[in-house]
Amino acid sequence: MRKLLIAVLCILELQFSNAQTETHDFITYDTLINLGYANLTYRLRITRPRNLFTSNHPDTASRPAIITMPGQGEMGTDYAKLRTHGPHYWLYRNQNHVIDSARGWDGGVSLGNGKHYPILITMISSSTWPGARENYLVLKYLIDRYHIKKNAVHLGGLSQGAFTWSSMIAYEETAGAETGMKIVTSLTLLQGTASELPNPYASWSRGFNAFGVWARKYNGKLFGLEGNFDGRDVWRAQVPMNNNVPGSAYFAFENIGGGGHCCWNSMYDPNRTNFSSVGTLALNIVNNLFHPNSMGSYQAGDHIFKWMLKQGDTSLVGSGTTPPVAPPVVLTVSAGSDQSLTLPVNSASLTGSGAITNGSPLAYLWTKVSGGAATITNPSLASTTVTGLSQGVYVFRLTTSDGGSIKSDDVQVTVAGAQNVLPVSNAGGTKTITLPVNTVSLSGSGSDADGSITAYNWSKKSGGSFSITSPTSASTTITGLEAGTYVFSLSVTDNRGGESASDVTIFVNPAIGTNAKQIPGKIEAEQYDAFYGVQAENTTDSGRGQNVGYINMNDWMDYYVNVATTGSYSIRLRLAAIASGAKIQLRKGDGTVLGTVDVPVTGGYQSWINVTTQVSLTAGSQTIRLFSLTSVNWNINWMNFSAAPVAPLAPAQNVNMPVTAISTRIEAESYSTMNGVQKEFTNDVNGGINLGYIDLYDWMEYPYNAPVTGVYTINFRVAAPLAGAQLQLKKGDGSILSTLTLPQTGGYQLWQTASVTVPLEAGQQVIKVYSSSNINWNFNWLEIVPPAEASPESATVRMMAMNAEMIGESDNEKATEVLFSAKAYPNPAVNNVMLEVNSIEKGMLNVRISDISGKVVKELRVVKNAAGSFRVNIAVDGWKQGLYFVNTTIGNFSKTLKILKQ
Structure with missing residues (x-):
């Protein structure tokens, strides 16, 4: 049985029988419109002629319509409120919501030729912001279904309703189509307007300029009211209209309800008949300093509904007219x-x-x-x-x-039916062997998301002679391999005939013989015995020759070496890279990791630097592999293996040294906070990092514990290619200690030291270095020198001079091998801690100890006169229990240790 549901809620409100110029036997009811869009419906409260759809009846004739939309804030989701906003509010003036002509409005509008009864529609969408195209379609539906006169379509909106209907003027289905404006006769905007449209219509929308076209081409008329303190920009619609057709748009500011976003029913009141906005202002109409009012086509004595009807076709409809012949129902x-x-x-x-x-x-x-x-x-x-x-x-x-x-x-x-998902083949990872081993086991596999694997097949794609034991099994053995590179393919087939394949590469290295590279010794990078993914190229490094380049992730080079003796070896690698993040892993032939090296940024693929690391090697013939761990490219020219030095301890000597009155050097990049600066590698003496890109208003802050009150000398290591660079030295509270004009050094890596004297109070404080000119400059370090009369706090320093054997360079390279290590014991410590430093570099050793909050609790500067090792005994009794960080720096090398005070 076919079940058809037809639901229209129809409530007969009142049958008018008074003798009027125009017939008005009307009914009022609620209805629902669904245009076929998911989750989008329109609820309507409509007052129309009872016999609008009765064949051959006079009331089927077309007549004007007033179609209004209230605001979302007034309606919410309670559709019963359709009868309490706009025209239908004024039809219901008693508690039972029955039309009371004596107390309310009967829906009629008196014009010069008699009393007119337009169709009244109050509507709301289920969407907070229905699209302009959907609004256009529902408006076209209403016009066609309810026999609305094409030149008497009067729209009105409150708040969101005004936003919705005003976008109808700007809506064009295609560029230049003027789709929405063609069907609108007049528009009443109460405290709301908009011209925004969704894509694709926004790309060709004319925005508010569309209102001018509407006035000029379609005789459009506007009535707009805006609260004096509401700010909904209703005035923006009337400007292009009056510019194109003077007098086409009425606009005024009002203070009904205080001029806020409210009181729309008061504006719709049929008894409010004076909206004069120019000259002598009507009650509640005000001027605004920013946008002028305009009278448009409004005349005092008209309420809003009367103004609407006067803008379109005002001919009467009713029993005095000849009804149209009803068309056939299709x-x-x-x-x-x-x-x-x-x-x-x-x-x-x-x-x-x-x-x-x-x-x-x-x-x-x-x-x-x-x-x-x-x-x-x-x-x-x-x-x-x-x-x-x-x-x-x-x-x-x-x-x-x-x-x-x-x-x-x-x-x-x-x-x-579902398409077959192809199987997935996995031939396994790359294999590497060294002759005389000439056999490899391959373990492949296959998987199928929508079925099963039914067949395997191994085949050779490239390489020399070989034998294969089980070519139709997932796992097989390849024998009889010779030196070179092989590629084998594993093809898999699923139960629906789908196939896929994957490859595995086998590197067969020649046997290690008398041509093995000797360690200790220097090995040129291009002298690899096997490789993957790299290329040799000419180099501009000292000594010229070739380097290896184009090294990317998973690329590698193998070197067959003969290690003279078992022990610890220092490896110096000659590297170049233009970006940070490159990493090298040193491996044995069996894959065991010997060590990892970070490749520094050198500024170019032919800008070279030596990087040193230390590994343990066993005596005998073996393979060493350099493996690239990241996708950042790098180059290598050579590597030099040397035995690590052994330094015997010499007799100890106790020395009492003042530590707090010694000058303190702070690296520029060791700021606690900063603004606007960047780190970069420096070419200054001892290398390391400097700060660059320092411009006007950039700054860095450094904590400092001044030992005494007095006048301090502060030295700045700076570089500036142009004259005029300037810095200010400030306290933490922003007060200026001194201003220093920096020297013009001629380049960002040409360095000079500039000095200034400032008064400092004893104790912990913050020193701010502030750039006070718009000339860029670079900054490497600052050195704070206390006054000569500072009272030193002595610390016991126990130094043990140690001899160290320097390892010579067989290749006469200018670079010197630098070794550095540091350790502290006992750890945890109670009264004293021994800091042992081993370095073949001599010079100033800086020791800074800070607690877990970053506060510096002690600083030492000790001159190291010879290569080798020494020990510093530091008293820690009286310190708070907890974790401390000991930073030890000499030359380019630095290491931070952790000690626990008990």
């Missing part, structure tokens, strides 16, 4: 276009539609005509979804009816 239905889909997709959206020329409500019913099992989710809607489909052909039927006529249309849905 019912149409469409089930939509045929569809095709492929599993695993097993659902389809069916988009149907129906139409009837007399505007009667329609009921819909979807049924399955043929095909396998399926579920229709909403069979009584024009558009629905069918789910649970299987392979095959389905036919679905959409039937529609107005309660008398019935019509159907079919749509076909073809469901194809």
